[in-house]
Amino acid sequence: MKKNILVTGGSGFIGSAIVKYLIRNKHNVIVLDNNSRGRSRRIEEVKNEIKFIKGDIRNKTKLLSIHNKIDTVIHLAYVNGTKHFYKKPYEILDIAVNGLLNILEFCRHKKVKNFFLASSSEVYQNPLKFPTNEMEMLKIPDIHNPRYSYGGGKIFSELYGLHFAKKYLKKFIIFRPHNVYGKDMGNDHVIPEFINRFKKIGKRKSFLIHGTGNEIRSFIHIDDFISGFDKIFRKGKNTEIYNIGTSEKVKISYLVNLIAKIYKKKIKIRKSKLLKGSPSKRCPDIKKIKKLGFNQKISLRHGIKKIILND
Numbered sequence: 001m002k003k004n005i006l007v008t009g010g011s012g013f014i015g016s017a018i019v020k021y022l023i024r025n026k027h028n029v030i031v032l033d034n035n036s037r038g039r040s041r042r043i044e045e046v047k048n049e050i051k052f053i054k055g056d057i058r059n060k061t062k063l064l065s066i067h068n069k070i071d072t073v074i075h076l077a078y079v080n081g082t083k084h085f086y087k088k089p090y091e092i093l094d095i096a097v098n099g100l101l102n103i104l105e106f107c108r109h110k111k112v113k114n115f116f117l118a119s120s121s122e123v124y125q126n127p128l129k130f131p132t133n134e135m136e137m138l139k140i141p142d143i144h145n146p147r148y149s150y151g152g153g154k155i156f157s158e159l160y161g162l163h164f165a166k167k168y169l170k171k172f173i174i175f176r177p178h179n180v181y182g183k184d185m186g187n188d189h190v191i192p193e194f195i196n197r198f199k200k201i202g203k204r205k206s207f208l209i210h211g212t213g214n215e216i217r218s219f220i221h222i223d224d225f226i227s228g229f230d231k232i233f234r235k236g237k238n239t240e241i242y243n244i245g246t247s248e249k250v251k252i253s254y255l256v257n258l259i260a261k262i263y264k265k266k267i268k269i270r271k272s273k274l275l276k277g278s279p280s281k282r283c284p285d286i287k288k289i290k291k292l293g294f295n296q297k298i299s300l301r302h303g304i305k306k307i308i309l310n311d
């Protein structure tokens with residue numbers, strides 16, 4: 001059924017892919033983004049089919065100036081990119097708290113029925129179980145470490161959102177993306193950072209990384225992410241939480257060598273200290289989303305090639 005949907009953070013990396021998915025499925029879409037990290041080029045191809053509002057989710061007047069009927073909100077607006085967690089923890093928490101309160105107040109005022117909240121794998125920090133399912137304990141291991149502003153903000157959003165929803169919404173679903181990658185994802189993530197460095201590497205042989213290279217991650221290509229999101233959007237159950245990711249776990253050293261091979265470079269990995277609070281292992285248990293019909297189609301090797309060779 002055709003829905004009227006507000007996407008916050010809709011010109012961001014994931015948001016723009018969700019917006020295009022919604023347009024393909026014939027929904028009416030309004031995007032609200034302050035373009036702090038959002039880029040209009042990402043939604044250029046659908047610009048005549050959506051309404052774009054440039055604004056900050058913390059600006060109540062801006063939100064309440066949306067007069068269109070809205071039945072569903074997909075809330076993605078946030079500050080992503082690990083280096084920002086360390087540099088602007090206050091802003092991150094301000095967007096998490098005041099942004100969320102505003103958007104939920106908007107929902108109450110507009111009688112919005114459905115809410116999809118983008119959370120993150122960062123809510124698990126260093127998980128006790130591996131692969132990590134949705135029942136894992138959520139943590140803020142050190143209140144003084146600015147990194148945890150990001151995960152802490154997401155934990156707040158989940159907790160407040162869930163209990164708000166029981167009172168005011170019909171459906172509230174949380175999804176926790178795990179290391180999504182793809183074309184035009186912005187430069188503040190490990191894959192584009194490595195690719196950009198390989199482009200300029202010249203004859204230098206050593207490649208500096210944070211950590212030992214034995215840290216484990218699972219990356220999901222944006223096209224697979226959208227396929228997972230589609231399952232949740234259509235079949236997800238009220239108040240449920242879903243990891244979106246893959247079970248293809250790789251060492252960071254594997255990722256470096258994979259990119260090196262595509263660029264035909266021979267390098268030696270140089271180790272350094274892991275960023276304070278960065279988990280040594282991260283891999284989601286994806287049984288729950290698989291039950292809805294999700295399957296990974298794009299391997300990391302194929303996905304990275306897709307980015308580099310289309311460059």
Ligand SMILES: NC(=O)c1ccc[n+]([C@@H]2O[C@H](COP(=O)([O-])OP(=O)(O)OC[C@H]3O[C@@H](n4cnc5c(N)ncnc54)[C@H](O)[C@@H]3O)[C@@H](O)[C@H]2O)c1
Pocket residue numbers: 008009010011012013014015032033034035036037038039055056057058075076077078079080081095099118119120121122176177178179180181185186
């Ligand atoms: N990319 C990932 O691997 C990943 C992993 C876990 C969780 N997430 C979550 O998914 C969501 C989307 O992530 P992304 O990778 O597309 O990040 P992104 O930075 O590309 O997108 C976020 C968007 O929010 C916008 N925004 C930021 N602050 C805003 C504000 N105050 N008001 C209005 N708009 C604002 C930015 O301009 C940007 O377009 C975020 O909530 C992020 O925390 C992403």
